[in-house]
Amino acid sequence: MDSRMHELSIANAILDAVRIEAQKHSCSHVTKVCVRVGALSGVEPEALSFGFTALVLGTDLAPLALEIEQVPRRQRCPNCDLTFEGAEEDLACPRCGRIETELAGGDELNIAYLEIDSPESEVPSPKSNHET
Numbered sequence: 677m678d679s680r681m682h683e684l685s686i687a688n689a690i691l692d693a694v695r696i697e698a699q700k701h702s703c704s705h706v707t708k709v710c711v712r713v714g715a716l717s718g719v720e721p722e723a724l725s726f727g728f729t730a731l732v733l734g735t736d737l738a739p740l741a742l743e744i745e746q747v748p749r750r751q752r753c754p755n756c757d758l759t760f761e762g763a764e765e766d767l768a769c770p771r772c773g774r775i776e777t778e779l780a781g782g783d784e785l786n787i788a789y790l791e792i793d794s795p796e797s798e799v800p801s802p803k804s805n806h807e808t
């Protein structure tokens with residue numbers, strides 16, 4: 677199984693989407709792309725990050741950072757309408773105890789946002805320097 681190919685083609689698709697956006701804002705540079713990866717999307721975040729970094733080098737889009745936002749599996753209870761994070765082994769509703777709940781998310785794979793370096797829009801950078 678060559679799962680690398682899978683992540684590489686996804687990385688390519690992300691780059692294509694970024695390129696389209698960059699063309700819309702012709703005088704600015706996209707500095708960061710944030711991608712939402714669901715737990716059920718079948719995408720390995722590390723492999724995607726690796727493939728993306730390799731791909732972006734040498735393109736006109738470099739330097740471009742990739743941020744991966746991992747989205748947990750979500751289930752919805754048809755009985756009490758509660759949406760909750762589901763674990764593979766336990767998908768029962770935590771509120772009413774219904775065993776059969778339906779998948780409500782966690783299989784997504786999309787671009788959450790782009791950070792664009794443009795002179796007119798000054799975005800204050802959030803200071804999150806928490807080092808572990």
Ligand SMILES: [Zn+2]
Pocket residue numbers: 753754755756757758769770771772773774
């Ligand atoms: Zn319920």
